[in-house]
Amino acid sequence: MMNIGAPSAPVVSPAPSWRNFLNFGNPFRIFVSLALKFTSAFISGPSKTGEITQGNKGRANCYESASSSMATASPTSAEATAAVNNEGLNLPTDALVDILLRLSPIYRRLVRLVCRHWRDVIDERTPQIQPPKVLAFFSSSKSASAYVVDDLAGGKCRKVWGVSADPDTKTSVDVTMVGTCNGLLCLCDNKKPGGTVAVFNPVTREKLRIPKLPVSYRGGYSYGTRDTYTFG
Amino acid sequence: MEVDKGKGEAEETRKVAEADRDTVTLKSSDGKLFEVSKEAAARLSTVLAGMIAGGSIDDNGTDLKQIGSEALENVVDYCNKHANSIPSAALISSSISFNTAPFKEPEEWERKFVDRLSHDALFDLVEAANFLGMERLLDVTCHKISEMMKGKSPDQIREVFNIKNDYTKEELEEIRQELAWAFYDD
Known part of the structure; x- marks a missing residue:
């Protein structure tokens, strides 16, 4: 793993204990999704x-x-x-x-x-509302992974999803997280034009491909632009 | 069909009760005696039903040392009112639907019954109902208390229910911070 160093790390650093957490991986892009609904988390x-x-x-x-x-x-x-x-x-x-x-x-x-x-x-x-947890999604050209922070104060987290590029072949990874809802991750693989969207359940490890959406795509001219999806 | 069956059963219970003596005498912690219909007592209180069935009812006054006279008076009053105002068939059908609706709304007369009580009397009545295993009365009194709480801040609840705040400042702050998350509040 490359170490990009300081510039990328502080993208999100709400609490000191977070820094350690955010330091693994080398986030070219860091998407931190705070799954905060009303509860005491x-x-x-x-x-x-x-x-x-x-x-x-x-x-x-x-x-x-x-x-x-x-x-x-x-x-x-x-x-x-x-x-x-x-x-x-x-x-x-x-x-x-x-x-x-x-x-x-x-x-x-x-x-x-x-x-x-x-x-x-x-x-x-009395029954409690399940406290929501923080989900952090990292992605680079070499790998993409999603972590759930079980204990924010103690910095405990676990990986719930991840892909990495095959070191032998020169494939690259280009996955973004579209969104998350009810514990499901919606991911988009941008390698193909228009992207391949799939919903992933980290608990059952099931993956459901979303049928190709009727989005307009203008051949090679769309370089640098990205289709926008939302999920929630 | 069920309604008729319910009436029949209740009448049968009543007959059985009449065969012996149709009231039981209860004695409060401060020695006061109260008469209550045996049928109503057995129907509304699992503890009294058990005592009646087990023959541990004392004709000179069954000692209920945990219950003060004011609370016991309310219990007896409730039993009598219950016996008069609700036909036994309605009670039976309500006990059938109990599983689907865990908290049944109090009847109008039950509402009035608890509304006239002072706070202390209400809480004593909860204790008495709990002790005697009077599910319905517990339901009605707890409903009333939860209504009293609604819309009140924790400070107001402490004041109304005379509860001492036993948190330290730090703990209180910690819980408040949790709530800040909970309510999307800054």
């Missing part, structure tokens, strides 16, 4: 997962689990939790789950702010 980073597991231990009385973690945080907040036990809302957890399930998923995310107990109950007992 990557939020559930490593630190928070830890807390949730902590909450898991004592589920019989969730106020207790909250207070035990509070106690380690600071002595004053331990008093605060004691007050919750005495005068606050003390619904049976099953009933609280029942109530929370009646709320819309988005609003349910918002009320995680109410207190630790509610957050734990929401995280453990």
Whole structure:
């Protein structure tokens, strides 16, 4: 792999942990598709997962689990939790789950702010919207690949799709990503005039060629222009 | 067909109940006694149904130490109102459709029943319903609480439900940031 160096790397560098991630490959073109729909995404980073597991231990009385973690945080907040036990809302957890399930998923995310107990109950007992992940697509004349970032904070990612040029023959790769939707990738191989468009499912590794579209193509004169597709 | 069958079954239960004694006496944590129809109690509360079937009902007042008199009064009131306002056939058909619609809308009288309760009484009633395994009453009370929450900010919810904010500032900020993503907010 060639190393192009600095100019291409900083195309997208929202967070420091991203730089490492973006440094592999030698992106002549970097397409980073942020698959952000409304949800909390990557939020559930490593630190928070830890807390949730902590909450898991004592589920019989969730106020207790909250207070035990509070106690380690600071002595004053331990008093605060004691007050919750005495005068606050003390619904049976099953009933609280029942109530929370009646709320819309988005609003349910918002009320995680109410207190630790509610957050734990929401995280453990109510269905969550699958957090969207970041998809990064790299392409050069030698290879093209798509990566999914599973853990943005920790920089963990996995390759979900890739092609590379055969080193023996002098073929080149010219694949662009048209778009992504519901976990599917829509890719366009530009080697043929007008491009060959295919939808790829990274999980099942199935590929579906899109029938040739009736696009106008004017022989060799279209050099340097590219047909535009969208997918979503 | 099913309607008739339902009526028949309910009447049969009633007959069985009458054969013995048609009310049960319940005793609250503070020692007050309440009479409730045996049929309604058995129909609406799985716990009381089990106690009646198992013969662990005390004629001098079955002790329900977990339930205060105000909550128990509401429970009994609910049972009586339920027995009067809803024909048993309607109840049976509603229990059949229960699987398809997990949360059934409360009836008008049930709405009124919970609307007049104070917050504390409502929450006590949820606890009592939960303890007695009264699915329908739990449904109605939880529905009411979820309605009370709607449109309220987390701060307002804490205030209304008297919940202490036990987050640290940092944690709160962290969750807020997650929500910024969630709501496309900057």
